[in-house]
Amino acid sequence: MKLHRVNAVIARHVYESRRNFDRVVDTLWWPVLDIVMWGFFSIYLTHGKGLQPSFISMMLGAAILWTMFYSFQRDMAVAFIDDLWCRNLINLFSTPLMLSEYMTGIIVVCILKVTIGLTAASAIAWAAWSFNVLPWLPKFVPYIANLLIFSLAVGIAITGMVFRYSTKVQALAWGFAGLLMPVSCIFYPVSSLPNWLQDIAWMMPMAHSFEGMRQVLAGKGFSPLHFWWGAGLNAVYFTASILFFGWIFEKARSRGLLVKQE
Template structure:
């Protein structure tokens, strides 16, 4: 969702105003994240509501068989899948849906991976913004 919002800013030439605006890179990014998060929450709420009203389908009625099992892919893909936070969340969902307790260690791993990936992304964004401001490349982006 963030990448689409970023592309919308590029296509509408809003991004070209960031280097000359009083906004810092952090303020721009926080606004972008909050706006994108609001769009996601709204879209999910509408879809869940429509699924319930039109089809009588509740999200909590999903069965354990619909959640992917990490033991299915080949070993190299399993190792790569554990680097994705969603894999830890899905395995935790499988445990809970099978009647087990919430595996907090899985959720902690997912949260930790999200923090690491977010920090890396923010660092890359900050570096790219500094780079483009120093070299004046962003102001010529649309030309």
């Protein structure tokens, strides 16, 4: 792996983001809009409902972490789809650029975008509702790491699907995370689900991360149990996504599909 080729992939997406309003909207507008919407919704629920003020913190914290997960997973897949839309994929892989260098560059770009969006959302939460995420951040970091690893695994799997089936399945880049929302328990505890659905939820690293986040905000401290369960599940899902991506990429290349992508 050559660092200068990774830097070239990063520069390509940075230049494109600076002049593409869609990328600005994805990076800043939607994270901020999510925080504003859930913030007002939380205020509405607390008025006359007998709910504790910490409820607002839990809702805003969940919204920030969910936005981070969704943005990272979406940007992973969309970065690749962009190269399909502009018919640039064959140009990239006709150079000495390795697949690992290409994916590493995209991951770095996604981390930069998520950091910008997370900073903007946290600033709005602090300015509008006095929710300062910084004191909680040290205890959130392990859960954030689990969320990022799982979103990376999902993004890699979706990118592999796009490699194989082209833009016919591009809707997965925006919609797949939504399929996971009911069992991710973002804004409610796992115990609120039906018994049969709770078993599925506990198989999601996201559910463990959000349960751990709520425990921290409730003043019960960091939960090693939720962290290690999430980390163990991530090890399984991430390994499976890498194997799946390698298999489907080789299958697409052996069939000559890389030059036929639309």
